[in-house]
């Protein structure tokens with residue numbers, strides 16, 4: 001009973017440190033440190049066995065949770081005993097910071113998923129739990145040391161088995177991503193690939209490339225950023241790009257389906273042990289997106305290169321030309337540019353995470369100048385395989401007449417080829433002063449229809465198929481947008497674009 005109480009307190013203190021320690025090293029923190037060192041001694045005294053920084057457990061497809069065979073660097077016999085297959089791919093799964101000192105449940109899930117995709121592979125779980133269990137700043141500081149030990153393991157493995165390092169793929173989560181980076185940079189030869197799953201932010205953000213995961217650490221480095229929500233200048237996941245390709249699902253800051261409550265609120269509702277779940281959901285989503293890409297190969301998510309999250313959210317970046325889009329997760333294509341490339345994607349709240357992205361371009365026209373409108377816009381898409389109804393278009397700016405606006409629309413299912421679009425405009429600020437003025441003036445001039453906003457065409461680009469289509473109003477007399485108006489496909493390509501291209505050629 002006493003042990004449990006101590007553990008509880010330890011848990012809470014560590015989490016507090018995770019949030020606060022990188023902010024400032026005040027007096028209160030060092031008091032906290034002393035307090036914690038006492039607790040750590042208490043816990044450590046329980047086992048007196050000496051520890052290596054890292055252990056290498058070759059897991060088996062049928063027992064993904066169990067550590068049944070360790071590969072011991074310097075001992076070639078252990079490779080045989082664990083039936084290491086030197087002609088197939090090798091994965092090193094590297095966990096992050098831990099409060100419990102135990103593997104989290106995702107480890108076995110990721111091992112299973114890797115074996116599901118690559119049956120003959122060697123999936124090795126790197127166990128650096130003992131070091132990772134320190135309080136956050138200490139664990140973060142030790143990532144280099146652990147990485148160096150993994151690098152020595154890689155050097156030995158290469159020598160003992162002759163495996164081509166191109167076949168070696170390091171997958172690191174949170175602090176483990178930086179461990180993987182150090183392992184890669186200290187290995188004598190370059191490893192094939194490192195995947196960083198929401199690499200940890202505190203103590204690494206803004207640091208020199210040598211002190212964190214970076215594109216130099218492997219032939220190809222890909223990164224998923226899922227919890228970069230900054231608060232008080234501190235973000236759990238690193239915000240800056242650190243790989244060759246950096247993907248920011250849902251903008252990277254926060255993930256759908258993860259309940260954003262303040263940690264204190266959660267404690268009062270769910271008790272102390274829940275405190276860690278709040279950041280963990282979005283942080284851990286990076287792993288589940290990667291698992292999804294392994295097991296749902298046919299439903300791979302696409303991500304698109306974009307200058308900013310804001311532009312992506314307006315649907316402006318759904319092009320795949322010149323490597324501007326890529327596959328999320330395991331099947332990513334290894335595009336190496338000199339500068340990091342930022343890609344964005346939207347996802348569902350659960351597996352399979354893939355969605356369909358649509359850019360919707362609408363030209364609003366009116367005989368009377370109107371601006372500052374914030375209507376509620378609803379769209380339904382009808383395709384050959386199904387339909388999605390009443391999707392809200394998110395306004396990123398106020399609507400102005402005689403201007404084309406661009407929106408991003410996301411469908412959670414495959415509706416096949418688009419046939420029809422239904423569109424509805426509801427003025428939420430109906431009684432705003434400018435609207436009243438318009439109403440009065442048009443009533444005064446005797447033609448209230450003049451102030452009506454009209455939409456004649458809707459242009460749509462689909463990210464997943466790269467198709468562009470134009471939709472024209474079905475019944476030209478039904479111009480009042482207050483009711484749902486139906487648009488049917490009138491052109492497969494945006495004619496203006498092709499015309500311009502033709503003119504340019506002659």
Ligand SMILES: *[C@@H]1O[C@H](CO)[C@@H](O)[C@H](O)[C@H]1NC(C)=O
Nearest residue numbers: 083085086087088089120121
């Ligand atoms: C090792 O892996 C290769 C494929 O990578 C496979 O063909 C071979 O059968 C495996 N060997 C053993 C002993 O399982």
Ligand SMILES: *[C@@H]1O[C@H](CO)[C@@H](O)[C@H](O)[C@H]1NC(C)=O
Nearest residue numbers: 366367368369370371401402
């Ligand atoms: C609408 O506004 C634009 C610029 O704000 C102006 O050039 C144009 O003449 C106006 N049109 C009418 C009909 O008021």
Ligand SMILES: *[C@@H]1O[C@H](CO)[C@@H](O)[C@H](O)[C@H]1NC(C)=O
Nearest residue numbers: 365366367368369370401402
């Ligand atoms: C908007 O454009 C249409 C067609 O080009 C034109 O008839 C109308 O007067 C314009 N409206 C304003 C307010 O300028």
